[in-house]
Amino acid sequence: MNTINAPLKYINEEYVQPPHTACPGCGMPLAMRGLLKALGSKVILVIPPGCGSIIGSYPKRIFRDKGENIPVLSTPLGSAAICAGGLKTALVIRGDTETEVVACVGDGGTYDIGFGGLSAIAERNEDIIYVCYDNELYGNTGAQRSSATPWGARTVTTIPPVAKMENKKDIISIMAAHGIPYLATATIAYPDDLMRKVRKAKDITGFRFLLILTPCVTGWLYRSEFTVEASRLAVETRIFPLLEIENGTHITINKQPEGIPVEEYFKIQGRYRHLTSEEIAEFQGKVDEGWKRLQWSASYGNQA
Ligand SMILES: Cc1ncc(C[n+]2csc(CCOP(=O)(O)OP(=O)(O)O)c2C)c(N)n1
Numbered sequence: 628m629n630t631i632n633a634p635l636k637y638i639n640e641e642y643v644q645p646p647h648t649a650c651p652g653c654g655m656p657l658a659m660r661g662l663l664k665a666l667g668s669k670v671i672l673v674i675p676p677g678c679g680s681i682i683g684s685y686p687k688r689i690f691r692d693k694g695e696n697i698p699v700l701s702t703p704l705g706s707a708a709i710c711a712g713g714l715k716t717a718l719v720i721r722g723d724t725e726t727e728v729v730a731c732v733g734d735g736g737t738y739d740i741g742f743g744g745l746s747a748i749a750e751r752n753e754d755i756i757y758v759c760y761d762n763e764l765y766g767n768t769g770a771q772r773s774s775a776t777p778w779g780a781r782t783v784t785t786i787p788p789v790a791k792m793e794n795k796k797d798i799i800s801i802m803a804a805h806g807i808p809y810l811a812t813a814t815i816a817y818p819d820d821l822m823r824k825v826r827k828a829k830d831i832t833g834f835r836f837l838l839i840l841t842p843c844v845t846g847w848l849y850r851s852e853f854t855v856e857a858s859r860l861a862v863e864t865r866i867f868p869l870l871e872i873e874n875g876t877h878i879t880i881n882k883q884p885e886g887i888p889v890e891e892y893f894k895i896q897g898r899y900r901h902l903t904s905e906e907i908a909e910f911q912g913k914v915d916e917g918w919k920r921l922q923w924s925a926s927y928g929n930q931a
Pocket of ligand 1: 740
């Protein structure tokens, strides 16, 4: 464990050119910065509506290589995965086997609206990288709940006293069940880990799925200087473990979390402020249970 400290050759190139048009403190442009640094510019990004398209599409283009725009294909919200797969096939037919096609989709477009296409393309093991930047809600339309929103969280459609009553959908297990060659989680507080995983994904052929937790200032209701801290605490509380799963079974937990109580993570965010001490204990129980299950799966899967 703790492979996040593995040395990574320093990457000087910058492909995200500020100023971006996301909210100050948004985690997503940081994720995009690490993603492109590790991938290089021989990519075509496929971005559906969402905060990603706000920073990445016409008229304001921030993904650039030495003054040139990095190509971005804008798609409907439900079809980024399918469009990315079709684009990759077309490139190969034209003799271009090098350009990496990378879908960058929010959690709403991934867990909910685009899920059918995502599952289809994963099942066919199409040769693309799919990045879900997970801010745990529909950010661009004003912070509605998605199926990635955690239990107990406030959003504009889950307002206390009736906050989100369902658990966050376990997209990691769902994608792993497709038996895809590579799946990894990452977050912006650990950029070396993020870039190492992107590099690893780049060297693999077939469907690669990266789930990147990107804190959202306006949806999670925290002060913008806490973006990296929120990302770090999500890992250290064991809410968002850093892991890799190869071929659906071989699990590596990349960092042993400190096991900080979830309350410390909640303290810096308004979306959990309404929770009672009993509800916080219930959330902690869910996290402890999930961590136990993950450790069990890691040891069971790796023996099999
Ligand atoms: C089928 C469909 N439903 C709803 C919308 C409206 N819409 C545009 S962006 C957006 C939010 C997408 O949320 P998410 O994928 O989580 O990305 P984020 O905005 O958080 O970056 C929605 C609902 C749409 N464009 N298409």
